[in-house]
Amino acid sequence: MSGLVLFRRGRVIDPRHGIDGVRDVLVRDGKVAEVSEAPLQVSGAEVVDAQGRWVLPGFIDLHVHLREPGEEGKETILTGCRAAVAGGFTAVVAMPNTKLVNDSALVTELVLSRARAARLCHVYPAGAITKGLKGEELAEMGELVSAGCVCITDDGRPVMNASLMRRSLQYATLFDIPVMVHEEDLTLSGKGAMTEGPTATRLGLLPIPPSAEVAMVARDLVLLEETGGRLHIAHISCEGSVRMVREAKRRGLNVTAEATPHHFTLDDTAVGQYDTHAKMNPPLRLRRDVEALREALADGTIDAIATDHAPHGVLDKQVEFEKGINGVVGLETALGLTLALVHDGVLSPSKAVELLTHGPARAFGLPGGHLAVGAPADVTLVDPAAEWAVDAERFFSKSRNTPFNGRLLKGCVTQTWVGGRLVFSNGQIQEAR
Amino acid sequence: MRHLLGIDGWRREEIETLLDRAEAHLPGGSASTPVLQGKVVANLFFEDSTRTRTSFEMAAKTLGAQVLNWTAQGSSVSKGETLLDTVRNIEATGPVALVIRHRSSGAPHLVARHVRCAVINAGDGTHEHPSQALLDAFTLRRHWGPLDGRTVLIVGDILHSRVARSNILCLRALGARVVVCGPPTLLPVGLKELGAEVTTKLDAALPHADAVMCLRLQLERQTESFFPSTREFARLFGLTAARAEKMKPDALVMHPGPINRGVELAPAVADGARSVILEQVANGVAVRRAILEVCS
Ligand SMILES: [Zn+2]
Numbered sequence: 001m002s003g004l005v006l007f008r009r010g011r012v013i014d015p016r017h018g019i020d021g022v023r024d025v026l027v028r029d030g031k032v033a034e035v036s037e038a039p040l041q042v043s044g045a046e047v048v049d050a051q052g053r054w055v056l057p058g059f060i061d062l063h064v065h066l067r068e069p070g071e072e073g074k075e076t077i078l079t080g081c082r083a084a085v086a087g088g089f090t091a092v093v094a095m096p097n098t099k100l101v102n103d104s105a106l107v108t109e110l111v112l113s114r115a116r117a118a119r120l121c122h123v124y125p126a127g128a129i130t131k132g133l134k135g136e137e138l139a140e141m142g143e144l145v146s147a148g149c150v151c152i153t154d155d156g157r158p159v160m161n162a163s164l165m166r167r168s169l170q171y172a173t174l175f176d177i178p179v180m181v182h183e184e185d186l187t188l189s190g191k192g193a194m195t196e197g198p199t200a201t202r203l204g205l206l207p208i209p210p211s212a213e214v215a216m217v218a219r220d221l222v223l224l225e226e227t228g229g230r231l232h233i234a235h236i237s238c239e240g241s242v243r244m245v246r247e248a249k250r251r252g253l254n255v256t257a258e259a260t261p262h263h264f265t266l267d268d269t270a271v272g273q274y275d276t277h278a279k280m281n282p283p284l285r286l287r288r289d290v291e292a293l294r295e296a297l298a299d300g301t302i303d304a305i306a307t308d309h310a311p312h313g314v315l316d317k318q319v320e321f322e323k324g325i326n327g328v329v330g331l332e333t334a335l336g337l338t339l340a341l342v343h344d345g346v347l348s349p350s351k352a353v354e355l356l357t358h359g360p361a362r363a364f365g366l367p368g369g370h371l372a373v374g375a376p377a378d379v380t381l382v383d384p385a386a387e388w389a390v391d392a393e394r395f396f397s398k399s400r401n402t403p404f405n406g407r408l409l410k411g412c413v414t415q416t417w418v419g420g421r422l423v424f425s426n427g428q429i430q431e432a433r
Numbered sequence: 434m435r436h437l438l439g440i441d442g443w444r445r446e447e448i449e450t451l452l453d454r455a456e457a458h459l460p461g462g463s464a465s466t467p468v469l470q471g472k473v474v475a476n477l478f479f480e481d482s483t484r485t486r487t488s489f490e491m492a493a494k495t496l497g498a499q500v501l502n503w504t505a506q507g508s509s510v511s512k513g514e515t516l517l518d519t520v521r522n523i524e525a526t527g528p529v530a531l532v533i534r535h536r537s538s539g540a541p542h543l544v545a546r547h548v549r550c551a552v553i554n555a556g557d558g559t560h561e562h563p564s565q566a567l568l569d570a571f572t573l574r575r576h577w578g579p580l581d582g583r584t585v586l587i588v589g590d591i592l593h594s595r596v597a598r599s600n601i602l603c604l605r606a607l608g609a610r611v612v613v614c615g616p617p618t619l620l621p622v623g624l625k626e627l628g629a630e631v632t633t634k635l636d637a638a639l640p641h642a643d644a645v646m647c648l649r650l651q652l653e654r655q656t657e658s659f660f661p662s663t664r665e666f667a668r669l670f671g672l673t674a675a676r677a678e679k680m681k682p683d684a685l686v687m688h689p690g691p692i693n694r695g696v697e698l699a700p701a702v703a704d705g706a707r708s709v710i711l712e713q714v715a716n717g718v719a720v721r722r723a724i725l726e727v728c729s
Binding site: 193196197198199200201202203204205206207273274315318319320321322323 | 535538557559598623
């Protein structure tokens with residue numbers, strides 16, 4: 001590789017280095033070579049006119065479900081990576097709850113080899129905490145880490161056994177990786193189908209109380225304090241959880257948290273008349289929880305915006321609400337929904353970008369997420385003024401399960417570069433030959 | 434043609450028009466024409482309910498319709514067929530209306546989005562049971578005239594009760610005050626937003642009620658620890674003969690049936706002078722005739 005690429009006159013936002021202004025960015029050999037306030041003259045460089053565009057570090061999604069191996073009808077690593085780069089993501093963390101659970105090097109290596117073959121974005125596998133996600137015995141964490149897993153999680157399920165959870169945090173200190181937790185006390189969520197509140201009562205749907213999440217957050221923070229491990233709380237959704245994480249961070253605990261665009265955008269009323277596209281786990285919460293998440297995104301309590309991209313087939317959703325499968329696809333709507341917080345005055349542009357880049361990189365210790373000299377040339381170009389309507393039929397993801405179909409968003413990804421190579425441009429995937 | 438999915442969203446005038454129509458469908462009333470002659474009404478009962486099914490069947494037949502009775506037992510549902518597949522197959526036989534009872538809240542709403550004929554909710558999960566609420570309001574209106582200013586006390590398992598939800602909405606729309614009472618474990622949050630006042634003190638609430646509606650207690654809730662035992666439930670929330678003494682002299686007692694005698698309702702009260710339980714059953718046919726007439 002020798003490719004010289006010059007991003008000319010774009011608004012560079014690099015929150016890690018406190019940059020927000022017009023710059024030229026030169027890329028050489030897949031890395032950032034120079035960031036300059038003054039215009040650069042470089043012979044032989046491919047010039048990308050970035051005037052009117054934001055030039056950002058590639059986005060990093062700590063939480064996606066790529067479904068392969070096992071449920072390739074919903075998504076494959078290839079189609080998931082297409083959706084990722086179309087959404088401006090240059091790196092994703094793939095959850096282990098595939099139909100062949102990623103609890104061994106064999107599956108980790110399969111995921112990595114498919115991702116290499118796709119040649120679109122970085123895919124970092126997450127390994128299981130427990131064998132088969134059964135919540136009974138620890139999976140071989142050492143093997144998973146040496147095969148390439150960047151964190152462990154039983155996502156989709158909580159680790160209900162507190163002693164096992166405690167040991168997984170302790171044992172993970174061997175490898176200095178985060179333990180990512182799906183916080184749900186199953187005895188409290190029970191048969192519930194949506195969050196407790198007036199909408200659940202009106203619809204006659206059995207309620208999931210916020211305590212199902214908050215009590216587990218409390219438990220795991222107590223365990224974390226004893227073990228000294230690293231805890232990452234997935235898809236945090238409740239006011240009470242946010243308050244506890246804020247307090248734990250203040251006391252210096254090694255905890256990070258992510259929030260999804262659907263949880264910081266929609267409240268329980270989005271269920272409407274039993275719309276299964278608004279069914280997810282954790283469920284959409286009340287307006288005050290949405291407000292608490294927004295505040296926590298702004299004040300740093302939440303480290304990352306993660307999509308929990310969860311593809312499902314049409315028939316999984318075209319059923320009775322309580323039978324409806326949980327989850328929404330999120331990669332291709334994340335930027336627009338995040339920028340809505342900027343338009344609403346909740347986040348500064350720099351904070352919004354941080355939550356999609358440096359925030360997640362820092363939480364998991366991943367490369368990228370910034371544009372300093374020497375950083376990987378993972379770059380996302382955004383047209384902040386472009387208005388568009390979400391059309392699920394045009395998703396690159398194999399699945400269309402979104403509650404945002406038809407929603408008007410402002411701000412779209414125009415180009416995505418990974419390692420100095422253009423992988424998405426103006427609505428088209430640039431497949432490698 | 435329109436659906437009847439729930440009382441939610443109905444305006445007072447619409448309810449009153451339907452209840453007026455039901456008057457005409459009472460035995461000896463003016464609505465004797467067999468308006469559904471040559472048509473088919475399909476009863477789809479994914480969950481057992483002899484009395485609601487029979488009531489709809491009577492209503493449809495006396496309007497001249499043929500009734501297709503479909504039940505989940507031994508059907509393709511037990512072989513894993515989806516709700517929509519089942520319903521589309523039945524719709525293909527050409528009914529004017531589907532009367533649906535289902536254990537999942539919102540099942541009729543799902544069906545209504547995918548069929549062309551009318552969908553009538555005959556009770557969905559813990560959501561609504563609109564025909565029951567309409568016949569309850571009809572029964573009260575025949576005793577009282579307008580419901581404005583009257584207080585109806587609904588007692589028991591509000592959390593799991595579709596009858597309670599539909600009644601709160603219907604009675605409030607008609608101008609009545611609704612108070613719900615039960616153990617805190619069976620009172621969901623958000624009842625105020627639905628229009629009900631909430632209390633856990635039955636003895637204090639009883640003297641102010643113009644009618645008391647006892648809900649059927651599903652006995653399996655005991656094993657889920659919503660309350661310690663049916664014995665204790667009866668002690669705290671059962672309408673015993675002694676409690677009935679505290680009611681206003683002319684206050685009525687209602688029950689959607691079937692009754693757990695001696696649990697939520699003492700036999701002497703169920704069969705006593707205040708009870709309008711059998712009137713509810715009789716009025717059910719007239720109200721369902723009106724529903725079928727309007728929807729088909
Ligand atoms: Zn999860």
